[in-house]
Amino acid sequence: MQNIEVKKGICRICGCTMDNPCYNPKAGFCWWTDDKETLCSHCDGILKDDSATVHRVNDIPGWEPDGE
Numbered sequence: 001m002q003n004i005e006v007k008k009g010i011c012r013i014c015g016c017t018m019d020n021p022c023y024n025p026k027a028g029f030c031w032w033t034d035d036k037e038t039l040c041s042h043c044d045g046i047l048k049d050d051s052a053t054v055h056r057v058n059d060i061p062g063w064e065p066d067g068e
Contacts, residue, residue: 006038013043020058024050025066 006012011030022030022042022047030040042053057063 008037010038011013011040011043012038013048014040015016016040020056022053022055023057024053026052027054
């Protein structure tokens with residue numbers, strides 16, 4: 001993934017938003033890890049390298065969390 005323009009409410013790494021979040025089966029949907037709301041939990045820390053992490057789930061037609 002490439003860095004995108006930094007704007008409040010949009011992750012600067014993956015481009016997710018609260019309306020189009022990332023998802024990981026162990027952690028659920030992402031949340032902001034910085035006060036400026038420019039870095040999501042799934043791009044910050046160990047989840048960024050987890051192959052189960054899915055970024056911007058609403059961009060994937062028909063996507064649903066595993067097991068639901």
